[in-house]
Amino acid sequence: MNRPWCLPLLAALASCAGGDDSAASTEATACESGPVQDVIDTRLSLDLAQLTGEARISACPERGSGQVTLDVSGLDIRAVASGGHRIESHVEGGQLRVPVADDEQVDFTVDYAFAASDKTRFDGWMPDLGVSFTWPYYCGNLFPCEPGLVDGVHFELALTGVPAGQTAVYPDSIPGEAPDYMLGFAVGDYEKMDVGRSDGGVKISAWHFPGQAQAARDGTANMVDVFSFYERTYGPYSFGPVAGTVQVDWGIDSWGGMEHHPYVHVGKWDFGDEEAQNHEMGHAWYGDGVRIACWEDFVLSEGTNTYITARALEQVGGPEQWDYYVDDFLTPTCTGRDVNTIVLPDQTCNEIDFVHHDLWSLATYMKGACFYEEVGDVIGPAALDAIIGEFYQQNVGKAARMQDMIDLIVARSGEGDRAAIESAVTDWLRTEACPEDYAERCRARQERGGR
C-alpha cells in the first residue's frame, strides 16, 4: 500500500461415513495449527455479473475448537458442503462457523453472494471503478476468510461474468503464502505491455489504460533491474513465474498503489512514477512475502519497503529518492503539517484500530525508511542488504515483528556499532518527535563498508 493519500459452536458429530453434519477431514496434511486456526488453501470462483462466489477451502481448525470460523461480514451464505454433503453451518455476527469432527485438515465448499462496493467505501469489489480492494481487513466482503495477519493462504482464482470487451487481470493461482488482502483483481479496457523478464526468470508485464503507454514505459523504465536487484539481494520471488503492474482508477484518490501480487495495482495518476511502481513490487519481499504479525508492526512492511525501493533504484542507476522522501513527506511529518506518531508502538499486538490509527500515515513509511538509511550509514548499506536478505529468507511466507528485525540487525553488527543502532531505533522508531536534525540525518549518505 503506497502512501495513504490523500485508508464466532456447534456440537461436533461422529466421522463422515454416517452422513453427519461436520466437514469431512482429509488425509492431505496433518494439522500443526495448534492454538490458532490455519486456512491453507482458498480456491475462489467469482461471477462478477451475478455477484456470486464459490470458495473451496482447506483449513486446519484451532485445536479442540470443533469448528472452523471465517469472516463473512459482507457475504450472503447460500450453502456449505463437504465431501458432497451439505453441512449445517451457522453465521453469527458476520462469522461463519463450520463444525469439524476432529483437529485434522478439512475441505469444504461455501456458496455465497457478495455485494458490490463503491468508491465511498473501498472495501470489496467496486464495479464502478473496475477494481477490488480489501485492505486492511475487509476480505470478508469478497470471500470467506481469516482476516488476521498471522495466517498466510495459497489462493486460486477464476473470474467469470466479465463485461464484454473488457479485460480481467488476475492471478489464477498464487503459490506462496499470502495475506488475505493481497488477493486482488481489476477489470477494464486494458492494453498489455511486456516489461521484460527478471534475472530470476519472472515474466513482468504492465496493463494500462488506452493512451497511457508512455506512462507505463516511464513507470517501468527500471523495473526489471529493480526486480532482479530484489531477487539477487534479498531472495527469490515467492508468488510465481509471472508478475506485473495494473493501472487502476481509484477515483479522486488514484495515487499510490496496492500490493496485490503478483499483479500489483498502481493509481492512474502515479502509473508513470518509478517510486510508486517499484514500491508495490518491493512488497513481495516485505508486507506480502514477510507479513507483519501485528498491526503495530506496520513499519516492518512500509518502512522496510520504502527503504529497499530507494536502495534498489539507486543501485540500478534509477532516480534518487531520498531528497523526494525528505522534502515531500518527512518534512511535513516532522513539522506538524502532517500526522506524526511513534511508528513502532509494539507493546501490544493487534490492539490498535488500525484504520483509524496514526500509524497508517506517511510517518511510518518515512521514519521507518530513515531508520534503515541511518543503520546503513553505520554498518554500510551492503551489510544492511545482507541482513534484510537474511531476514527475508528466514521469514518469507510467515509473519514477523519489527523487533525481530532490530534484533537481527544488532546481532549481525559489531560491538562498536550497537550504540549508534540503538539511538537510531530510539530516535526514528520509538519517539514521536522527529530528531532535531531529521533532514540531514536521513538525507546524508556516509559510505562505509562499501556500497
Ligand SMILES: [Zn+2]
Ligand atoms: Zn506500501
